[in-house]
Amino acid sequence: MARQDFNDLLWFLAVAEERSFTRAAAKLGVAQSTLSHAVKQLEARMGLRLLSRTTRSVATTEAGERLKNSLAPRISEIETEIAGLMAYRDKPAxxxxxxxxxxxxxxxxxxxxxxxxxxxxxxxxxxxxxxxxxxxxxxxxxxxxxxxxxxxxxxxxxxxxxxWRLVAVASPDYFANRPIPDHPHDLMAHNCIGRRLETVGRLYAWEFEKDGHEVRVRVEGQLILNSSPAMVDAALNGYGVAFVPESLVDDHIKAGRLRLVLDDWSPKFAxxxxxxxxxxxxxxxxxxxxxxxxxx
Incomplete structure (x- = not known):
C-alpha cells in the first residue's frame, strides 16, 4: 500500500477496537461519514471485507481481525517510542x-x-x-x-x-650546559621535542610573535610526539625543549622543575x-x- 494509506489503517483500527463508527469518529475527531468512506476505500484497495456492519453493531471479519491483531501492537510500539522522544523536549536525555x-x-x-x-x-x-x-x-x-x-x-x-598561549620550556638540568635562547631562531641549536600535525602529516613549526614581528621555527630533535602531556613529561626528564600549553606547565615552572624561555615571544591567542x-x-x-x- 502507498504511504498515504497509513492514515486509513489507523482509522480502521479505531473502528475495529471501538466496534462502532460513532465512538471511533468521536475518538478520532472526524465526521462519521468521512470515517465510513475511508474504511470502504481501504477495503476496496485491499480487495477484502474487513468489517461486518449491521444497524446496531460493527464486527471484524476474519481478515479484519487478523489485520487488527497485526496493527495494534505495532502502533502501540510506535506511540510508546514517540512518547519517549517527546520527553527529550522536557529533560536532558x-x-x-x-x-x-x-x-x-x-x-x-x-x-x-x-x-x-x-x-x-x-x-x-x-x-x-x-x-x-x-x-x-x-x-x-x-x-x-x-x-x-x-x-x-x-x-x-x-x-x-x-x-591562552604556547610556551617553550625545558628542565634546569637540560639548560645546565646549554645557552638560554634569546630569540626563537636560537632554538635551532637545541634539542627540541617535535609534534607531528595529524591533519597534514608534517611537523609543527613553532610560532612566535613580538612587537608585531612573527617568527616560525622548524625545530629539530631526537624525539617527536603527538601528545602535550607526553611532551611535558619528556621535558621534565631533560629530553629537550617542549612547546606546550602554558596551563600544563605553570605549576612545574613555579616549582622550578621547568624553566620558561622566550616568554616575551609567546603572545596569547584566541x-x-x-x-x-x-x-x-x-x-x-x-x-x-x-x-x-x-x-x-
Whole structure:
C-alpha cells in the first residue's frame, strides 16, 4: 500500500477496537461519514471485507481481525517510542557527541562537564579526541571544539575558554650546559621535542610573535610526539625543549622543575570555542552541555 494509506489503517483500527463508527469518529475527531468512506476505500484497495456492519453493531471479519491483531501492537510500539522522544523536549536525555583535542578535553571540557554527567544521568556523552579538523556534519558529531582562529564562518561559535598561549620550556638540568635562547631562531641549536600535525602529516613549526614581528621555527630533535602531556613529561626528564600549553606547565615552572624561555615571544591567542552548524532548536541534552561549557 502507498504511504498515504497509513492514515486509513489507523482509522480502521479505531473502528475495529471501538466496534462502532460513532465512538471511533468521536475518538478520532472526524465526521462519521468521512470515517465510513475511508474504511470502504481501504477495503476496496485491499480487495477484502474487513468489517461486518449491521444497524446496531460493527464486527471484524476474519481478515479484519487478523489485520487488527497485526496493527495494534505495532502502533502501540510506535506511540510508546514517540512518547519517549517527546520527553527529550522536557529533560536532558540522549547522546551528545563532540570532537576535540586532548588539551581542550583535559583543560576545559571534561572539568566543566563532570557536573553535567552527575546531574543528568540520562545524558550519554561521547568525547572523541582528535587533533585533526573533523567535518562534524559528515562525521556525525553534534559539535566540535577548536581555537577561535580556526573556526569556519558558517558555524555557530560559543567561547568556552579564555585566551591562552604556547610556551617553550625545558628542565634546569637540560639548560645546565646549554645557552638560554634569546630569540626563537636560537632554538635551532637545541634539542627540541617535535609534534607531528595529524591533519597534514608534517611537523609543527613553532610560532612566535613580538612587537608585531612573527617568527616560525622548524625545530629539530631526537624525539617527536603527538601528545602535550607526553611532551611535558619528556621535558621534565631533560629530553629537550617542549612547546606546550602554558596551563600544563605553570605549576612545574613555579616549582622550578621547568624553566620558561622566550616568554616575551609567546603572545596569547584566541582560546577554545564550541562550534556547531545551526541555531535550530536543540534538544535539552545539547543545550545543557552548551550552557555548562560557556565561558562566564
Amino acid at each position: 540522549g547522546t551528545v557527541r563532540i570532537t576535540l583535542s586532548e588539551h581542550a578535553m583535559e583543560s576545559v571540557v571534561w572539568p566543566k562537564l563532570l557536573p553535567v554527567m552527575r546531574g543528568y544521568p540520562d545524558i550519554l556523552l561521547e568525547l572523541n579526541v582528535n587533533d585533526g579538523f573533523r567535518n562534524i556534519v559528515e562525521d556525525g558529531f553534534d559539535a566540535g571544539v577548536r581555537l577561535g582562529e580556526a573556526l569556519e564562518k558558517d558555524m555557530i561559535a560559543v567561547r568556552i575558554s579564555a585566551d 582560546g577554545y570555542f564550541l562550534y556547531y552548524p545551526s541555531r535550530r532548536q536543540n534538544l535539552p541534552a545539547f543545550s545543557a552541555v552548551v550552557d555548562a561549557l560557556r565561558l562566564r
